[in-house]
Amino acid sequence: MTDTIPILRIEHMTKWYGDKEVLKDASLSLNKGELKVLIGPSGGGKSTFLQCINFLIKPNRGRIWLDGREILRAKGKELYDYRQKVGMIFQDFNLFDHLTALHNVQIGLVRVKGLSRTEAKERAVLELDRVGLKSYMNQYPAELSGGQKQRVSIARALAMDPEIMLLDEPTSALDPELISEVLDVIRALRSNGMTMIMSTHHIGFASELADELIFLEDGSIVETGPPEKILYRAECARTREFCSKITEMYGNSSS
Amino acid sequence: MRELFFFQPDVVSALMKGLWVSVQLIAPSAVFGVIIGFTIGALRVYGNAFIKAVANGYVLIFRGFPLVVQLFIWYFGLPYIGIYLPPFVAAVLGFSLCSGAYQSEYVRGAFLSVKTGQTMAARALGFSNIKMILFVTLPQAFRRALPGCGNEIIYLIKYSSLAYMITCIELTGQGKIIASDSFRYTETFMVIGAVYLVLTSAAAWLLRRLEDRLHIPGFEQYG
Numbered sequence: 001m002t003d004t005i006p007i008l009r010i011e012h013m014t015k016w017y018g019d020k021e022v023l024k025d026a027s028l029s030l031n032k033g034e035l036k037v038l039i040g041p042s043g044g045g046k047s048t049f050l051q052c053i054n055f056l057i058k059p060n061r062g063r064i065w066l067d068g069r070e071i072l073r074a075k076g077k078e079l080y081d082y083r084q085k086v087g088m089i090f091q092d093f094n095l096f097d098h099l100t101a102l103h104n105v106q107i108g109l110v111r112v113k114g115l116s117r118t119e120a121k122e123r124a125v126l127e128l129d130r131v132g133l134k135s136y137m138n139q140y141p142a143e144l145s146g147g148q149k150q151r152v153s154i155a156r157a158l159a160m161d162p163e164i165m166l167l168d169e170p171t172s173a174l175d176p177e178l179i180s181e182v183l184d185v186i187r188a189l190r191s192n193g194m195t196m197i198m199s200t201h202h203i204g205f206a207s208e209l210a211d212e213l214i215f216l217e218d219g220s221i222v223e224t225g226p227p228e229k230i231l232y233r234a235e236c237a238r239t240r241e242f243c244s245k246i247t248e249m250y251g252n253s254s255s
Numbered sequence: 256m257r258e259l260f261f262f263q264p265d266v267v268s269a270l271m272k273g274l275w276v277s278v279q280l281i282a283p284s285a286v287f288g289v290i291i292g293f294t295i296g297a298l299r300v301y302g303n304a305f306i307k308a309v310a311n312g313y314v315l316i317f318r319g320f321p322l323v324v325q326l327f328i329w330y331f332g333l334p335y336i337g338i339y340l341p342p343f344v345a346a347v348l349g350f351s352l353c354s355g356a357y358q359s360e361y362v363r364g365a366f367l368s369v370k371t372g373q374t375m376a377a378r379a380l381g382f383s384n385i386k387m388i389l390f391v392t393l394p395q396a397f398r399r400a401l402p403g404c405g406n407e408i409i410y411l412i413k414y415s416s417l418a419y420m421i422t423c424i425e426l427t428g429q430g431k432i433i434a435s436d437s438f439r440y441t442e443t444f445m446v447i448g449a450v451y452l453v454l455t456s457a458a459a460w461l462l463r464r465l466e467d468r469l470h471i472p473g474f475e476q477y478g
Contacts, residue, residue: 051375076383083380088376090375092372093372094372096373096377097370097373097471097473098395098471108381112380112381142471143472157379
């Protein structure tokens with residue numbers, strides 16, 4: 001990587017509810033164009049970690065730097081500006097049910113970025129075209145398949161020109177035959193140089209594209225390393241156990 | 256002659272005058288009631304603990320006091336602290352505040368029915384709370400609250416008949432005058448009742464049309 005300053009740096013992120021610690025001292029640094037993948041059992045803290053990164057969950061402790069600038073006040077305009085630069089994709093798509101695909105992509109541009117309707121529409125159509133859904137732009141979420149909904153949500157996030165993207169199990173709610181259409185879009189993002197953190201169970205897909213796998217269990221980062229190391233030469237026994245199980249189940253579904 | 260009583264010019268004009276006053280009471284009260292209902296409903300869902308407590312207190316009182324008592328307080332009570340409201344204003348105020356309290360309950364339920372994932376998605380895109388409510392949850396809550404709010408408006412049409420208790424002579428008030436002048440209580444109030452039936456049916460039809468107009472695929476599943 002040519003950049004010396006990481007695009008995103010997270011240090012000692014911790015979150016607890018009452019006396020239950022759901023995220024323990026998680027740190028991570030991401031260079032421009034990198035893809036890091038969070039793996040680990042459900043309930044291990046992957047979603048919490050991702051949602052702490054854009055403050056959908058307020059971490060109890062931890063510091064975040066974007067482009068070398070620390071996010072000091074996660075409030076008001078500074079927070080809204082920061083979130084525009086950090087796109088997020090959810091497991092359940094979370095499209096706005098009352099808006100067509102086009103308006104789902106357009107609304108952030110108009111209401112948050114303050115673009116005119118014509119400019120916003122132009123951009124929204126372009127983004128929908130990029131995920132192959134231009135001809136579906138007048139459909140409502142209820143009229144789209146799961147894979148199409150997820151692609152609209154990716155278009156919606158990309159329209160905001162994010163510097164990084166957080167993808168929280170983007171294919172987990174999809175029928176098996178719809179998964180590949182979403183993975184293809186993510187693959188295209190990767191080759192266009194988008195910086196991403198993704199949580200997934202698709203270990204085959206992850207090992208094909210990721211620069212690094214991060215194994216998260218019980219809220220702690222257990223082990224971090226390049227895919228071939230985590231998958232085949234992991235130092236921690238628990239990592240090895242999880243990886244062999246998950247490879248058996250999901251390993252081949254990347255193609 | 257007896258059968259033609261309700262066609263006599265003075266009776267007809269008295270009823271029309273009453274009907275006109277009723278409509279003038281109902282229309283602004285319905286609008287204010289919906290506005291108050293959505294404001295209070297949103298505050299009860301998205302406000303902080305203090306705001307929620309204040310909004311809940313408002314609903315507790317205005318839903319808990321009998322409407323006639325509220326009207327008496329506005330019209331007969333306020334003069335004791337030097338505020339004199341004309342009967343019409345007191346009636347609209349009373350109706351709006353009472354209707355708003357009921358409306359807010361339908362609205363609260365409607366806001367709560369918008370899946371939290373959508374509010375997360377809005378915030379993740381950089382929406383402020385206000386913008387998220389205005390552009391993401393309100394348009395959906397409005398559609399879901401509409402049947403309940405319509406129901407409340409139909410109630411309002413009928414309880415507007417209480418305005419004559421504070422000397423705002425609307426349809427029921429005119430009916431009472433006609434009935435006691437002519438001693439034709441049954442016929443008079445049958446006619447008055449029928450006029451209210453026409454009003455409520457017209458309102459129901461309009462609300463139905465509005466629901467159809469605002470219909471979006473995927474919304475029927477939430478009822």
